[in-house]
Amino acid sequence: xxxxxxxxxxxxxxxxxxxxxxxxxxxxxxxxxxxxxxxxxxxxxxxxxxxxxxxxxxxxxxxxxxxxxxxxxxxxxxxxxxxxxxxxxxxxxxxxxxxxxxxxxxxxxxxxx
Amino acid sequence: xxxxxxxxxxxxxxxxxxxxxxxxxxxxxxxxxxxxxxxxxxxxxxxxxxxxxxxxxxxxxxxxxxxxxxxxxxxxxxxxxxxxxxxxxxxxxxxxxxxxxxxxxxxxxxxxx
Numbered sequence: 368x369x370x371x372x373x374x375x376x377x378x379x380x381x382x383x384x385x386x387x388x389x390x391x392x393x394x395x396x397x398x399x400x401x402x403x404x405x406x407x408x409x410x411x412x413x414x415x416x417x418x419x420x421x422x423x424x425x426x427x428x429x430x431x432x433x434x435x436x437x438x439x440x441x442x443x444x445x446x447x448x449x450x451x452x453x454x455x456x457x458x459x460x461x462x463x464x465x466x467x468x469x470x471x472x473x474x475x476x477x478x479x480x
Numbered sequence: 481x482x483x484x485x486x487x488x489x490x491x492x493x494x495x496x497x498x499x500x501x502x503x504x505x506x507x508x509x510x511x512x513x514x515x516x517x518x519x520x521x522x523x524x525x526x527x528x529x530x531x532x533x534x535x536x537x538x539x540x541x542x543x544x545x546x547x548x549x550x551x552x553x554x555x556x557x558x559x560x561x562x563x564x565x566x567x568x569x570x571x572x573x574x575x576x577x578x579x580x581x582x583x584x585x586x587x588x589x590x591x592x593x
Binding site: 462 | 511513515520521522523524525528535536538568570572579580581582583584585586587589
């Protein structure tokens with residue numbers, strides 16, 4: 368069975384600093400996708416970044432980048448130059464052989480001025 | 481281009497009642513998935529509809545049922561509501577062949593008293 372684990376319930380970062388959120392996963396599939404979603408208090412789940420397992424290069428989207436370690440089944444999100452608007456719940460998610468996204472329990476990110 | 485829409489935004493029901501939640505997918509999307517997000521948890525997959533059929537189901541009882549209409553919109557029905565059904569219900573849509581790329585609606589907050 369697929370599992371996604373986020374071991375940091377809460378993280379805090381100062382504005383303009385860098386923070387890294389951790390995620391580990393388990394799957395028996397060789398072909399899969401990994402995602403980071405952001406969920407602000409408005410509840411809308413917003414896709415931040417996607418990584419295809421077959422790609423060796425780490426995905427980047429502006430201030431957001433990932434460190435994908437396939438052998439270790441690790442998928443961390445780095446947010447650079449943190450902004451107040453980055454404060455939200457962040458969910459790591461896995462999509463492999465089925466049709467469902469499997470989510471971790473989330474990490475609450477607090478950004479302080 | 482309208483994104484995924486859901487109605488109602490929130491509602492309150494009494495234990496034992498039945499509820500229907502609605503979802504309209506993003507333009508061009510033909511697949512709809514439903515997720516339940518309990519407070520403080522990540523979303524859990526309920527089921528997915530494609531071509532008006534339930535294609536896959538998560539670990540949810542038969543009290544949870546759904547429907548997809550010819551225009552691809554979808555309904556989630558929950559019978560015999562329990563207090564534990566209180567949650568945010570998220571709908572996500574995707575294009576054919578790109579099930580990994582799911583776009584989420586704002587959700588419906590259900591409270592069962």
